[in-house]
Amino acid sequence: MKRRDFIKTAGATAGAPFILNGVGLSAVGQPWFLNFINPDTDRVLVLIRLSGGNDGLNSVIPLDQYDNLYNARPNIIIPQNNIINVTNTVGFHPEMAGLKGIFDDGKLGIVQSVGYPNQNRSHFKSMQIWYTGLPEQSEQNTGLTGWLGRHLDTQFPGFPDGYPNSQYPAPFAISMGDFVSETCQGQIANYSIALNDPFALGDLAEWGGSDFPGTIYGEELAFLRSQITSSNVYYDQIEAAASSGATVAQYPDTEMGRQLKNVALMISGGLQTRIYTVNISGFDTHALQAQIGSPTTGVHAELLNTVSEALAAFQQDLTQLGLEERVIGMTFSEFGRQIRSNASYGTDHGTAAPLFLFGGCVNPGILGDNPEIPQNVAPQEGVPMQYDFRDVYGSLLIDWFGAQESTIRQILHDDFQYLPIVNRCGSITGATEPTPAQDVESSCYPNPFREETAIKFTSGNEWVRLSILNVFGHEIEVLTNQKLSEGEHRIRFDARNLPAGNYYYRLILEGRQKTKLMVKIR
């Protein structure tokens, strides 16, 4: 079913699966969350796209899984003594010192193993899924909209008709580079303007002339004239902001450094734009991701260095400019890479991966568990998802842009789960910090198993969903999806018809999710 059909019929759908109410949503009740973007709140989201599929396992390294990881990717793994220790169990690639600095300042959040059900390993399709936020519609071809575009559609219906105007003179989104970001594609038009240099937008000639009333030609001409006029309004806004803006940090001399510097100029100059997107490509590291014999160098090391240094400069700039509570940044990539490396010193398309959030208002620290690396990693095995990317998107929209949870269920997914990735900084009420997500008590016995096993967990009186993922990140079975009573539960997993190998159970309780490894042996 198409999302827009779904929106129309939502509520009428009998037995809509897995509806969780009020999950961890103390946030929604807070008075400052209005149903529209308050133009005075000035909150900005900077989206950083790591194009090609970032190798999460060599970026955020699970130290407690090192031996199994070493066996699966001996030719590219970072030697233990080169890893930057972040916590007792998590390390960073040695080129991520900049991000470590942000982490130490309490302004970096990491969400572990973010993905979506039934991972698609095609770049094109998977990036489309990350853009749209609609994995279940990966077969849809027409009328695609971006997750941010749909959110903006709820705020500014009719766009682009009537924009810019005196209340909204600036573009809603700016994509640094040549292409507008598909994340900002609305039902009618894209909300973003793509630009490389805010100081070189030029000035479009505005001509008068005949109107050719009542003709198709006259209509198209009128459209062109109005686009030219409104573009000039946008350019004036952008140039004025960039000219009056300032930066103090030393940005690296990279494309990404220059782009983020320009973003900082526009923000500090007071541009009303809410969303900026930045893109860096090259993460499709099938070959020589690490240099032969020198795994701390190579393509991936250079990319991580570029990202880390640019983000460190940007965050430092925002802090010194007093803007850090107005800006949140988030990285995303179409997939992680497989656990096993290949013979070409690279890695192939995988499944879930960690993503980074930064800014003065993110909940700092690491959300989620290290991925479990099996002793025998299957060919093509990826990291299974723990968190659904739509929950990251939705939580950001709720906490940062004041979207309603009910809207999130409509524009992202009905099974939305709130994640505490943004903290309460800058809140009008000075509300308390959200409670960190509680851990989930669960285990599986026997494990390894031959024919069947059972998953044991404790729940409150709440909705529970328990499913089984295979090594490709596909959900092969849903064991339970219903409201359970409070107490301990034991659910049987019959694997007699399944081949031996690694499986994962993904357990979702209200506001908590867990993914754990199970091994079927012969």
Add this chain to the structure above:
Amino acid sequence: MDRRTAIFNLLGRKEEKAYARPSAPLSGLAPYSGPWDFQQAAHLLRRCMFSPTYSQVKWAVEQGLGATLNKLFENQPLPAPPLNSKFGGDPNVPVGSTWVNAPNPTGYGNILGYRGTSLKAWTIGLLWNEGISIRERLTLFWRNHFPVSGVEDAKYLYRNVNLLRRYAFGNFRELVKEMTIDPAMLIYLNGNINLAQAPNENYARELLELFTIGKKPQVAPGDYVNYTEQDVREIARALTGWRDYGYGYNNIYTNGQIGAEFRAQHHDTGAKALSSRFNNAVINNEGPQEYLRVVDIVFQQPEVARFICRKLYMWFVYYEIDDETEANVIEPMAQILLDNDFEIAPALRALLSSEHFMDPEYYGVMIKNPADFLMSILKPLEIEYSQPLSQQYDSWYGLYGFMLPMQMAFYDLPEVAGWRAYYREPLYYRHWISATTLPARTFLARNLSNNGIPPFASNGMNMRADALKLIETIDNPSNPDSVVEEFTRILLPKPLADGQYATLKNILLAGLPDFEWTVEYQTYAQNPANSGLAASIESRLRGLLSAILSMPEFHLM
């Protein structure tokens, strides 16, 4: 006073008015028999090519409609393949030779990278040198119809795009057959992982929804009137077993060959039962021949003809198809297609020579796509590229790069449905125009009409308007009114208001009386070797060209 203020003062800018939606003319597919002059000839050539030159329009006027169409639909050999223009490290392909059949070896640097660049450059060269032919415009039509994205191996893309070119106005059904097992398509829509044991419906779904018959609003669960989910499933089964070979550096294992192969062990040999939408047709196992049967069965539905005719209409005429147009144009055009066994040429030719197509209501209503826009500067302005091979390819590739900020990448389409301009309501063609694309368009127009594009100029491959060559082709060049009139006639789709002519003439004459131009031009014409005189005339003409290219009308064709 700057030009913009001058234009304001002269004309005053009018606020946009809300127009009543104009309705389409009632004219149909009957052959056009009205006047045949510059306007009509230019309309035809603009829609069938990537912009004609002034001389080409003149030629068409002299030849007449029928002869011009003959020329547009003339069969031609395939163009010469793309060349290695400067990459020294390819062990199999010396500079100056083509790589299209050469293996992709590893260990010699970025072989795939230089070939991709070469392919993109070559594509621009083909548009530029198309001559009076509809083939390149149809090749891009099919590229939009069968988009392949995310395929990096230029040998695959070359093979794919040449398939489109071979069938540009050939048989639609046979094109779909070849496309079904085209190696790039097998990658793009997962045909290569469509196995009996694990069917992948991706291609089967697009084959029906986007490539042949089209989807209508669902009338029952899984039933889209023209086909059902059952048909998607069964056709996917019928297409199991194919895969591409020789991609990228795997090419070394196939001796440089690329292609598609059928693996019987992955083919579903059971009977496939289609729905009542296809008259409950049953496809029995035919192994490697089975995909042909699938396409033949789909093409038995007359809706296929209507579906492709609508898309052709939107590509060549206008984006809106109302009930009258459906009845008076699409329906008879589809009938011609059916009568001719899905040969595109007769049906499309009937459209292009119809009263409907030639109705002045449709002149100038199409917003140029980035390729149109680029070529509508390069060709009428008589711009030339540097001739040495490496500079030639570099300048072509540079222009390819300038298409990207205008939001068109030939080999990377945004969706499997193609560019939004050709299917997505309500904006359609208007998708090409935004605050993102207008500066990119303006940059090209300003620089190509004046001093050239800076990065090219610094590399010794400047490209800029040849205003002196252009003015030689027009009648009465010593009359400033003629200059303005003829320049706007070739560059803009419709006549301007009188006030706009006056503004443009003022830009040409810089406030001087008419006779100053006449005298100056005649002096130059008698002493063309006098560089001072030439430079003066040229700079005046460039100013005029630049002004015309900055008008909103210039985005229309």
